[in-house]
Amino acid sequence: MVVNASARAAYSMSGTSPALVAAREADAAAASAVKAHQTAGDLEDARQRYAELVARHQRRAARIAYHYLRDSAEADEATQDAFVKAYQHLGSFREELPFDVWFTRILINGCLDRIKARTRRERWLVPMAGTRRTGGGADGTAAERDITDRVAAGGASPEQALLGRERRRQIATALAKLPERQRSVFVLSHVEGRTSREVSALTGLNESTVRVHLFRAIRKLRALLASDTAVAAPGELKGKRRVTS
């Protein structure tokens, strides 16, 4: 089968790469050390060792939180809360479970709580003109800054940057249209490269249910992006064949 073999291996739905195994061993060692320091009362050392774990998982955590919440400030807070909570409850962490799976579960629960709270809040608030939350809308400034930065750094041309930004907007909008579970499963599988078993452990869903959600998410995204591309920019994806199923 001629498919992108390296990418397939990286995003394999069943296997675990040696790099990931090594990273998990390092996580387990760091988590054990933090626990031992906490028990001994060496809190300074515990914090120092925990900083290693934070540095290793911070970017991934921020991505997940951002894709759940679609708001950078809230994603930042949710990530911080998850790390603080994980530190406080490290005593209950079982080492036979990978640290990243345990931690991501805490993070996702926190994000879901925030989404619930936001939904409750928005039910009672009248939206003001121009403050409607759109996919990535809260971070428009970052995207705008992106163009000037790239031009100044001699990277992609303004045209390419603009097209890239438009593409990201389309994908983010399409992703936001997915039902919550499909979106979670898709983000964890495709953005974070988790196996279906890991996604199952993270979300509490059955492994086969994860596959079904993933399949539906891909199908819907494909349809949404195909229609978006056809309406918005017919010439943009020249050379890529779009097949409607």
Next chain:
Amino acid sequence: MSLLERLRRGHLSDQQFARLWTSGERHPHLDACAGCRARFAEFDAWLLDVGETLRIEADEVFPVERLAAQQAQIARRLETLERPARVIAFPKAARAVISGNSHVRRWVTVAAAASLIAGFGLGQIVPLRSVIITQQAAAPNPHFNAPVAVDRARELTPVNPSPADDELLLSDAFASPKVKNLSALDDMTPHARDYVSRPK
């Protein structure tokens, strides 16, 4: 390649690609058909592109500087966890308003309110006042007659105290009783005057 043509030749649809991609299975048609293989590779690339785009988007929102600031904030928060919070005492005057044995006060208030309600209720049920008035009307006090008492009070004459009155009082004490009914009893009783007049 049209949809009809694909169906006629048994080519795979996008939905089947999605299923194959999700399950990681291998379809025999992919080995035999170069067109479907190419389309599946394209599908695979598209999916990877979507994932990569989403990753880039999130990474743009969280640049290295922001992650460093976040890490510092996490470290600060962890450090704060170890220090107990400082409690600032409120001024005494403010406390006095709400201090004291509030539960005792509450009980006293409740008891007073309950007594008031019970008393009021009892008053409504039992007409005590009318009962008392009726009893007074039915049985007047035999030892007390207001008109008689008033008459006796009128008969009394006021006395002007003077030294002569004292001598009169003493002479009265030595005199025999003026009430006839009591003279027999008076005779049997030893008198002061007998002792005073007796020679030593």
